[in-house]
Amino acid sequence: MEAFYIILLVGTVLVLAAAFSSLLAFRFGAPLLLVFLSIGLLAGVDGLGIRFENYPFTFMLGSLALAIVLFDSGFSTPVHSFRIAAIPSMTLASVGVVLTSVIFAFGATLLLGFTWLEGMLLGSIVASTDAAAVFFLLRIGGINIRDKVRSTLEVESGTNDPMAIFLTVALAELVATGQGFSGLNLHFLMLFIEEMGLGVIFGLLGGMMIVWVLNRFTSDRGLAPIFVLALALLVFSFTGTMGGSGFLAVYVAGIYAGNKRMFAKQQIIRFNEGLTWLAQIIMFLVLGLLATPSQFPVILLPAIGLALFLIFVARPIAVWLSLLPYDFTQQEIGFVAWVGLRGAVSILLAIMPIMSGVENGPLFFNTTFIIVLVSLFLQGWTIRPVAEYLGLIIPPRIGAVDKVELDLPGKATHELVSYRVIKDSPILLGERIPRWAMPSLVIRDGRSIRYQYAGRLREGDQVYLFVTPTYIKLLDRVFASRVPVEEDDAEIFGAFSISPSRPAKELDAAYGPGLLLPAEQNMTVGELMNHRLGGHADYADRTRFGSVILIVRDLDELAHIRSIGISLEPVEPATNLPIFINMREIAHRIRDRLRKYRGKTVPERHEG
CATH class of the missing domain: 3.30.465.10 (Uridine Diphospho-n-acetylenolpyruvylglucosamine Reductase; domain 3)
Structure with missing residues (x-):
């Protein structure tokens, strides 16, 4: 019991330290996940001396945390965002991961002396972008870019993990058994199709199950988030047991359930947000504890070189080739290439060579760890400046809104929405609340007042209204803060x-x-x-x-x-270089060149 209390004490202190450090990270704009990882490193064997070497336990705990993060990522993804970005995102999540692995293998053979198969194994480990890092920096970081670009990045980060995991497991087996490329056969292709197919099928069925269960057991709102968590993990574990990709299934289930009307949905959203934060903190802390920084200097320079090769060569080329058929501008493709943050997933996959008995397994882990640190530091700190440099920041349609949505019991067709009246909002400047909204209560200076007796609304008032869910976005405009950019810019x-x-x-x-x-x-x-x-x-x-x-x-x-x-x-x-341009732009440039050529040659023939 004494050992249990000590372990619990240390773990609680580390989680609290990570939570408090997030306040500083928000203030100074530091990549928050880098902060969590650094706290784990400082507490590890070369820091405070906590020795932790349980790779199987870390892999299981990390997989569980990743499943929670992916479910919340899917749950908070609007279906229209998925629709507009599905095809390019899926291309990046499949073809892009393979291309990144192959291109990265070239750098690994040069800098680490790996064989091509070992280089591809390391490439598959670092090929996927981290969903937690991408969602945090784009959503919480407040970077307002074109919806198609944002959705492409978010859906890619949520769907490329299954491909990276499959490649890592398959290549680790080939390297460990010494089969080499001769071991690649039709069996692996069929296994991939089976995993992805079952992942999508069980994900859709699991999402339907979650919605059905929640809407029929509506007795206690406090139990609703627990039901959703348990059912999501049921989808994840059952799909894995049946030979499918549990990570893909739980993400698909999240997308389906998150876009349906559900009992106590707002409570579920808030619970998922808190649980996702906890999952990320624990995952990064444990992965940080697992590392041994004293082993880093031996491979520091080659690993940094590989990180830069991944950021500036492998990822950009893979993204460009994957998005070539789609209508993305040169700036947008360049931005997608830059937002290829590596994180917990890569470190988690780096455990696979060790668990599979691959020779020099720790080398894969340490190299991956350094690559992740460089990626989080370099890319995580520069997402907004790069977006501004490329001219991708767009003004918001409306300003900030301070609101809380509350579900009504049963199958009510209305929701209760609470808005705080913000300075310079249209409602303060004289705009009226629409007739289809039903205001009922105003909280002013700690006192509740019926709306009809409250008089003119004041800054800081909390207004409660009954409204049909489809009209909430229209009501947001009335209570939104002032947009800083003029409409006719x-x-x-x-x-x-x-x-x-x-x-x-x-x-x-x-x-x-x-x-x-x-x-x-x-x-x-x-x-x-x-x-x-x-x-x-x-x-x-x-x-x-x-x-x-x-x-x-x-x-x-x-x-x-x-x-x-x-x-x-x-x-x-x-850039003046002919890179990051799509097929349509290539066609335009060829046509422009032909027109200019014809314009020059026609007068010459006339003079002759």
């Missing part, structure tokens, strides 16, 4: 605007002709943009039309384009 939204209902032929006559495809001849400008943006246009989306750029200025409540801006100067390339 020419650098972001173009020099002037046009109506989306105008015929697209007018654009073709002004900036063409010959730019419209046969299927686009009878479209309006709004329909043309939707068509070229894959059927779904979002705020600040842009597409090239000859020598100009069309930009979505505003959307209505039904997500239809309300206003379109025209930028007279095309988006400047991120």
Whole structure:
């Protein structure tokens, strides 16, 4: 019992230290997960002297924590974000991981003297981006970028783990048994298809089960988050037992359940947020305890070289080739390439060579650990500056909103929403609450007042309203803080605007002709943009039309384009080098070159 209390005391102190350090990390903008990892290192064998070498236990604990993080990531991903980013994200999560592993193997053979198979094993370990790091930096970091880019990064980080895990397990087995590339056969391909297929199937069924159970056992809100957690882990473990990818299944289940109406959903969201924080803290602390920094100097320079090779060569090339067929600008592809943060997943996978009996297993672990530290330090600290440099930061449609959503019991068609009145919000500037919203109560200076007796709302008031869930986003505009960027900012939204209902032929006559495809001849400008943006246009989306750029200025409540801006100067390339450009841009450049060539040759023939 004395040993138990000591272990519990040390563990609690470490978790508290990580939690308190997060306050400093928020203040100074440090990558929070790097802070957690550093605390584990400081408490380990070369720091405070805590010796921890239980690799199997760490792998199981890390897998459990990762399952919780992935479920919460899926649960908080809107289905429309998944739809607009599904295809490019899946390409990055599959083809991108394989390409990263293969390209990285070249650097590993040069700097560490690995064989190609060993290099690919190390490459597969560090090939996946970390979901916890990406979600934290993009969502909590407040980086407001184009929704398609954000969704692509988030969905990629949530779906590339199964591919990396499969590759790592398969390659570790081949290296440990000495089979080499001759061991790669149809069996591994069928095994991959089985794992991914079962992961998707059981994930969808598991998501349906979670929604069904929660909506039929509505007796106690306090038990709802426990039900969801237990059912999510049931999906994870059952899928793994049946030979599928439990990580993919739990992520898919999260996406399905998170986009359905569920009993006590707001309590579940808050519980998941807290549990995810705890899972990340414990996972990074334990992985930090497992490392032995005194062994790092021997491989420090090669490992840093490999980290830089991964960041500046392997990841960018893999991302570019994966996104080549899709309509991403040069800046956007460059940003996706930069946001390839490595984290707990890579360190967790680095345990596999040791557990599989691979020769020099600790070398894989130590090298991976250094690569993760470099990635979190270099990329984690520069996400916002890089986004600003590439011109990807867009102004928010509305300012910050301070609100709490509360579910009503049973199958009520309304929700209770609480807003705090913010300075310079439209409601303070005279805008009225819409008729379809039903305000009931105002909390002012600690006293509750019925809305009809509260008079004019004041800053700091807490207003409670009953509203249909589909209208909550419209109500947000009324209580939002002031947007700092003007709506007609020419650098972001173009020099002037046009109506989306105008015929697209007018654009073709002004900036063409010959730019419209046969299927686009009878479209309006709004329909043309939707068509070229894959059927779904979002705020600040842009597409090239000859020598100009069309930009979505505003959307209505039904997500239809309300206003379109025209930028007279095309988006400047991120670099003069011919990299990170998509197939459509390549076609445009070839066509522009041909036009210029024809323009020069025609007068010459006339003079002759």
